[in-house]
Amino acid sequence: MSVSHANPFNDRPTYRIAPTRGWAPLRLGELWEFRELLGMLAWRQIRVRYKQTALGVVWAVIQPLSTMAVFTVFFGKLAKVPTDGVPYPIFAFAGLLPWQMFAYSLTEASTSVVANQQMLTKVYFPRLMLPLAAVAVAIVDFAISLALLFGLALFYGIWPGVAAITIPLWTLLAVITAVAASLWLSALHVRYRDVRYTLPLLTQLWLFATPVAYPTSLIVSERWRALYALNPMVGVVEGFRWAIIGGAWPGWLPLVTSAGVALALLLCGAYYFLRTERTFADIV
Amino acid sequence: MSGPAVIVADRVGKQYVLGERRPFGVLGDSLIAGASAFVRAFKGGRTEPSPPSSIVQALDAVSFEVSEGDVVGIVGRNGSGKSTLLKVLARITEPTSGQTLVHGRIGALLEVGSGFHPELTGRENIFINGSILGMKRREIVRRFDEIVGFAGVERFLDTPVKHYSSGMQMRLAFAVAAHLEAHILLVDEVLAVGDAEFQRRCLGKMQEVSRAGRTVVLVSHQMGQIRRLCRTVLWLDRGRLRGLGPTEDVLHAYEAASISTEQQSSGGTFAGWALDDGTTQLVDGAEPFSVRVRLGLRAPIHNGHLRVAVLDPDDEVVAGWGFDALELTPETPHVDVAISQLPLRPGVYRWTFALYDDGNDATGGRLVEQWMAMPELRLGGTPHGHVQDDWAGWLNVPVQLHVPSQSGDLASDCVASSTGTSVI
Numbered sequence: 001m002s003v004s005h006a007n008p009f010n011d012r013p014t015y016r017i018a019p020t021r022g023w024a025p026l027r028l029g030e031l032w033e034f035r036e037l038l039g040m041l042a043w044r045q046i047r048v049r050y051k052q053t054a055l056g057v058v059w060a061v062i063q064p065l066s067t068m069a070v071f072t073v074f075f076g077k078l079a080k081v082p083t084d085g086v087p088y089p090i091f092a093f094a095g096l097l098p099w100q101m102f103a104y105s106l107t108e109a110s111t112s113v114v115a116n117q118q119m120l121t122k123v124y125f126p127r128l129m130l131p132l133a134a135v136a137v138a139i140v141d142f143a144i145s146l147a148l149l150f151g152l153a154l155f156y157g158i159w160p161g162v163a164a165i166t167i168p169l170w171t172l173l174a175v176i177t178a179v180a181a182s183l184w185l186s187a188l189h190v191r192y193r194d195v196r197y198t199l200p201l202l203t204q205l206w207l208f209a210t211p212v213a214y215p216t217s218l219i220v221s222e223r224w225r226a227l228y229a230l231n232p233m234v235g236v237v238e239g240f241r242w243a244i245i246g247g248a249w250p251g252w253l254p255l256v257t258s259a260g261v262a263l264a265l266l267l268c269g270a271y272y273f274l275r276t277e278r279t280f281a282d283i284v
Numbered sequence: 285m286s287g288p289a290v291i292v293a294d295r296v297g298k299q300y301v302l303g304e305r306r307p308f309g310v311l312g313d314s315l316i317a318g319a320s321a322f323v324r325a326f327k328g329g330r331t332e333p334s335p336p337s338s339i340v341q342a343l344d345a346v347s348f349e350v351s352e353g354d355v356v357g358i359v360g361r362n363g364s365g366k367s368t369l370l371k372v373l374a375r376i377t378e379p380t381s382g383q384t385l386v387h388g389r390i391g392a393l394l395e396v397g398s399g400f401h402p403e404l405t406g407r408e409n410i411f412i413n414g415s416i417l418g419m420k421r422r423e424i425v426r427r428f429d430e431i432v433g434f435a436g437v438e439r440f441l442d443t444p445v446k447h448y449s450s451g452m453q454m455r456l457a458f459a460v461a462a463h464l465e466a467h468i469l470l471v472d473e474v475l476a477v478g479d480a481e482f483q484r485r486c487l488g489k490m491q492e493v494s495r496a497g498r499t500v501v502l503v504s505h506q507m508g509q510i511r512r513l514c515r516t517v518l519w520l521d522r523g524r525l526r527g528l529g530p531t532e533d534v535l536h537a538y539e540a541a542s543i544s545t546e547q548q549s550s551g552g553t554f555a556g557w558a559l560d561d562g563t564t565q566l567v568d569g570a571e572p573f574s575v576r577v578r579l580g581l582r583a584p585i586h587n588g589h590l591r592v593a594v595l596d597p598d599d600e601v602v603a604g605w606g607f608d609a610l611e612l613t614p615e616t617p618h619v620d621v622a623i624s625q626l627p628l629r630p631g632v633y634r635w636t637f638a639l640y641d642d643g644n645d646a647t648g649g650r651l652v653e654q655w656m657a658m659p660e661l662r663l664g665g666t667p668h669g670h671v672q673d674d675w676a677g678w679l680n681v682p683v684q685l686h687v688p689s690q691s692g693d694l695a696s697d698c699v700a701s702s703t704g705t706s707v708i
Binding site: 012013014015016017018019020034036037040041043044047048051052119120121122123124125278279281282 | 296300371372373374375376377378379380381382383384385386387388389390392394401403404408411412415416417418420421467
């Protein structure tokens with residue numbers, strides 16, 4: 001399916017509908033054409049999420065704060081995880097922020113295609129919009145939490161340094177990782193409903209394999225840092241934490257490793273998604 | 285219509301591998317299949333040849349062209365590939381062979397309201413549904429009042445859709461879709477739901493759309509709808525194109541084919557019908573006529589019941605009669621049905637005969653046989669109903685309108701007679 005412009009109706013697009021063979025092209029022009037749909041889908045999810053809840057949008061703040069509180073009690077106070085003098089709540093929150101964006105994207109995006117099968121089997125639109133909208137919602141949550149984090153940091157007397165200007169960079173890396181994993185899981189979920197049952201375990205294991213509740217130095221020696229950073233969320237969390245509360249520069253090697261893995265995951269995730277999307281309506 | 289072609293389909297095919305459409309692709313199944321293959325290999329047994337995968341050819345080399353501004357109806361029995369064809373044209377599912385060129389933006393109303401969210405208000409849903417269908421925000425804003433007016437939900441715009449009646453949801457959904465600015469509109473059985481008034485409005489909207497020069501491709505089981513809306517009909521039979529051409533030609537062949545399928549199961553109780561003169565030609569419904577139905581009974585009928593019904597193109601009964609306390613034997617050669625008049629709009633009607641033994645349908649009689657009479661009943665005569673199809677109805681009786689003149693002089697009264705059209 002592609003758009004060409006040689007047709008008797010000059011002012012109209014012409015679509016060629018034929019089986020796709022080999023590499024499916026990423027139709028960027030079409031994604032741009034449907035950009036409003038992306039916004040609408042994200043907006044719908046945001047509108048719906050806290051309907052019929054007593055606290056409403058306050059939940060967006062309570063959720064990261066309560067996780068932070070639990071971490072502070074168990075890891076900070078009871079296990080006494082060392083944080084190089086940074087107050088543990090700030091330490092944990094700076095890690096939780098990108099993590100929760102990632103985890104939320106994963107949970108919502110993985111079910112997004114299946115949950116919208118009504119739409120999928122009745123209307124044409126770029127299927128990529130569904131997981132992307134889920135990630136977009138996670139980004140909105142992330143923005144709210146980020147404001148909260150700045151407030152919390154000031155409360156503990158921590159002023160963000162020059163490093164704070166790199167925050168967009170880490171955010172971008174976090175988004176890339178989230179999109180990559182979301183593409184994989186949402187496409188897999190169409191064929192294998194097992195994804196739904198595997199996901200809670202997967203995110204839990206992934207959380208503990210990422211330096212959110214503890215500093216990397218606590219469990220990984222310098223030699224294995226690059227290997228550890230094959231988990232792209234390692235680079236994201238370390239970079240982000242460094243940008244917010246300063247401390248030791250995490251080093252280029254783990255960051256580049258994480259970024260490389262994230263990009264590779266994104267490319268093959270997009271390939272897998274575009275390859276399988278043509279059969280979504282048949283097997284969903 | 286012979287405008288330039290907007291849809292050019294060239295040998296379009298769609299195969300489904302059975303099993304691929306299973307509701308759940310379960311990893312476990314694949315694992316079990318893998319494991320059992322392993323066990324077989326380990327036991328040293330011959331690896332069984334994998335069974336020939338069952339392939340369903342939902343569409344088989346279907347080629348056709350649709351001209352600009354045409355209204356095309358797709359007919360065919362269930363499972364003949366009608367919906368698959370629409371889904372391929374709408375780019376919801378990919379064909380497995382062939383290619384189609386489509387010039388212009390496609391709007392698909394395969395099932396309206398598929399993007400509605402029950403928790404959101406009517407207003408919010410209009411925007412979301414519109415953008416799912418491919419409308420731009422500007423476009424929705426511009427046509428918002430029109431959409432709301434068509435759906436008739438002004439007072440409930442800020443109420444969550446979950447509090448709407450199902451009829452209101454339907455209307456709103458159709459209203460959004462109908463205002464989509466597409467060059468080509470694909471419609472799948474949407475009009476099968478909703479009350480009569482709303483269906484009338486939808487039909488009107490579709491006629492308006494086609495008059496505006498837009499192209500419509502419509503799937504319907506309601507032959508009446510197809511006759512009213514379509515100029516061209518495409519007939520699919522088990523995935524293949526079996527007919528394509530002017531509505532009446534194709535529908536006639538299609539209906540004849542489906543009737544003859546029904547007739548094959550006939551038990552021979554009814555052996556045919558004819559008019560007084562032995563023919564089955566056109567009759568004038570305004571005049572009395574008699575129909576002789578030949579019988580071929582195998583057993584005597586006591587306290588029998590004969591039902592005669594004339595059907596409209598949607599197979600709804602337009603006129604029906606019942607005759608009780610019949611005593612018939614295998615020797616009874618025929619019965620004569622004398623009809624004093626049948627003032628229906630001129631056209632071709634399907635009609636049925638049903639014979640019951642020992643009582644009628646309501647009193648527990650046994651159905652001996654129901655027969656879809658062939659050939660159809662062809663009614664001629666002068667049409668008197670409204671010229672507009674929507675307002676003509678089925679009865680065909682002459683009516684005059686008298687407008688008195690100012691002077692009160694009867695001789696100069698203005699008298700107008702209604703003149704109408706036939707069904708077909």
